[in-house]
Amino acid sequence: xxxxxxxxxxxxxxxxxxxxxxxxxxxxxxxxxxxxxxxxxxxxxxxxxxxxxxxxxxxxxxxxxxxxxxxxxxxxxxxxxxxxxxxxxxxxxxxxxxxxxxxxxxxxxxxxxxxxxxxxxxxxxxxxxxxxxxxxxxxxxxxxxxxxxxxxxxxxxxxxxxxxxxxxxxxxxxxxxxxxxxxxxxxxxxxxxxxxxxxxxxxxxxxxxxxxxxxxxxxxxxxxxxxxxxxxxxxxxxxxxxxxxxxxxxxxxxxxxxxxxxxxxxxxxxxxxxxxxxxxxxxxxxxxxxxx
Numbered sequence: 001x002x003x004x005x006x007x008x009x010x011x012x013x014x015x016x017x018x019x020x021x022x023x024x025x026x027x028x029x030x031x032x033x034x035x036x037x038x039x040x041x042x043x044x045x046x047x048x049x050x051x052x053x054x055x056x057x058x059x060x061x062x063x064x065x066x067x068x069x070x071x072x073x074x075x076x077x078x079x080x081x082x083x084x085x086x087x088x089x090x091x092x093x094x095x096x097x098x099x100x101x102x103x104x105x106x107x108x109x110x111x112x113x114x115x116x117x118x119x120x121x122x123x124x125x126x127x128x129x130x131x132x133x134x135x136x137x138x139x140x141x142x143x144x145x146x147x148x149x150x151x152x153x154x155x156x157x158x159x160x161x162x163x164x165x166x167x168x169x170x171x172x173x174x175x176x177x178x179x180x181x182x183x184x185x186x187x188x189x190x191x192x193x194x195x196x197x198x199x200x201x202x203x204x205x206x207x208x209x210x211x212x213x214x215x216x217x218x219x220x221x222x223x224x225x226x227x228x229x230x231x232x233x234x235x236x237x238x239x240x241x242x243x244x245x246x247x248x249x250x251x252x253x254x255x256x257x258x259x260x261x262x263x264x265x266x267x268x269x270x271x272x273x274x275x276x277x278x279x280x281x282x283x284x285x286x287x288x289x290x291x292x
Contacts, residue, residue: 004076004081004082007075007076008055008056008059008075008076008077008082008087008090009052009053009055009056009094010052010055011052013051013055014048014051014052014055016273017047017051017146018044018047018048018051018146019273020146020147020150020166020170020273020276021043021044021047021146021147021149021150021153022044022150023147023150023166023273023276023277023279023280024146024147024148024149024150024151024152024153024163024166024276025040025043025150025151025153025154026150026280026283026284027151027162027163027166027228027279027280027283028150028151028152028153028154028155028160028162028163029154029155030154030155031283039105039153039154042101042102042104042105043101043102043105043106043109043150043153043154045097045098045101046097046098046099046100046101046102046103046104046105046109046110046113046153047098047102047113047146047149047150048098049094049095049097049098049101050094050095050098050099050101050102050113050116050117051098051146052094052098053090053091053092053093053094053095053096053097053098053117054091054095054116054117054120054121056087056090056091056094057088057091057092057095057117057121058120058121058125059075059076059077059078059087060077060084060087060088060091061121061125061126062125063075063077063078063084064078065192065193065194066078068191068192068193069185069188069189069191069192070188070191071185071188072188095117098113099113099114102149102153105153105154106152106153106154106156108152108153108156108158109149109150109152109153112145112148112149112152112158113149115142115145116142116145116146116149117142119138119141119142120139120142120143123138124138124139124142129194130193130194130195131195132195133195133196133197133199133200133201134197135195136174136175136178136179136182136196136197137175139174139178140170140171140172140174140175140178141171143170143171143174144167144168144170144171144174145167146170147166147167147169147170147276148163148166148167151163151166161226161227161228162227162228162279164227165220165224165227165228165279166276166279168220169217169220169221169272169275169276170272170276172213172216172217172220173217173268173269173271173272175209175210175213175217176210176213176214176217176249176264176268177265177268177269177272179196179197179198179206179209179210180210180252180261180264180265180268181265182196182197182198182199182206183198183203183206183207183257183261184261186198186199197209203256203257204256206257207252207253207256207257210249210252210253211249211253214245214246214249214268215246217245217268218242218245218246221238221241221242221271221275222238222239222242224238224275224278224279228278228279228282229279229282229283230278230282231282233278233281233282234278234282237274237278237281238274238275238278241267241270241271241274241275242271244267244271245264245267245268245271248260248263248264248267248268249264251263251264252264
């Protein structure tokens with residue numbers, strides 16, 4: 001039963017979401033303000049329930065589509081392990097709890113949470129994904145907003161340069177992340193009738209788009225000093241990861257998508273976490289470095 005629940009709410013993705021939200025929260029926190037564990041708890045539970053509810057609702061919305069694709073046919077709703085109505089009730093309850101908790105943390109975070117669910121579960125899932133080959137680009141907006149929700153929970157000034165940097169990193173990361181998977185599971189998406197880039201435009205043009213967005217992603221990471229405070233940690237951490245992602249991109253591109261896809265995929269994912277947590281480390285390293 002626990003595995004069904006974890007699969008329904010896509011627990012692995014939720015962990016990524018919470019980590020990105022924590023990065024936003026820690027970056028937006030104003031050091032001169034007192035720390036409040038209860039406030040952090042409200043934010044974390046809000047983000048957990050909101051993201052879990054949204055992902056569960058997505059499976060309710062797409063269970064017929066999931067049954068068509070080998071990669072997704074064993075998901076709880078598609079496989080019949082849980083009824084769509086039961087999953088929908090759970091999703092709705094989680095969304096209510098998550099929204100309530102986020103509004104307790106900050107009205108700005110609450111409204112951003114509502115916008116995220118509406119955009120992902122309705123604009124993207126119902127309209128963009130089935131009809132547009134570039135749906136992943138606007139679809140990356142709700143995927144990037146958890147880090148902004150985390151920032152907004154503690155600091156309403158979400159247009160600050162550090163908040164913009166975090167959002168851009170998560171936004172740009174998602175195109176190479178998704179399209180690499182779309183290449184790997186091209187036949188699945190074709191069976192499901194989803195017009196992803198590899199299905200609609202072919203491998204060569206997909207690889208070009210992956211390269212384009214990866215260069216933009218790495219460019220923002222390297223430009224971090226223009227957005228956030230950067231110290232020696234930037235040189236020590238960001239530069240090596242930027243180099244490694246570009247190295248794996250070149251290998252993946254030269255193989256025409258046939259080799260090194262998993263290495264590129266994993267290095268891109270890991271680098272995203274590194275890039276959004278470097279501002280956190282830079283901001284809070286004084287807690288760990290002696291002033292003597």
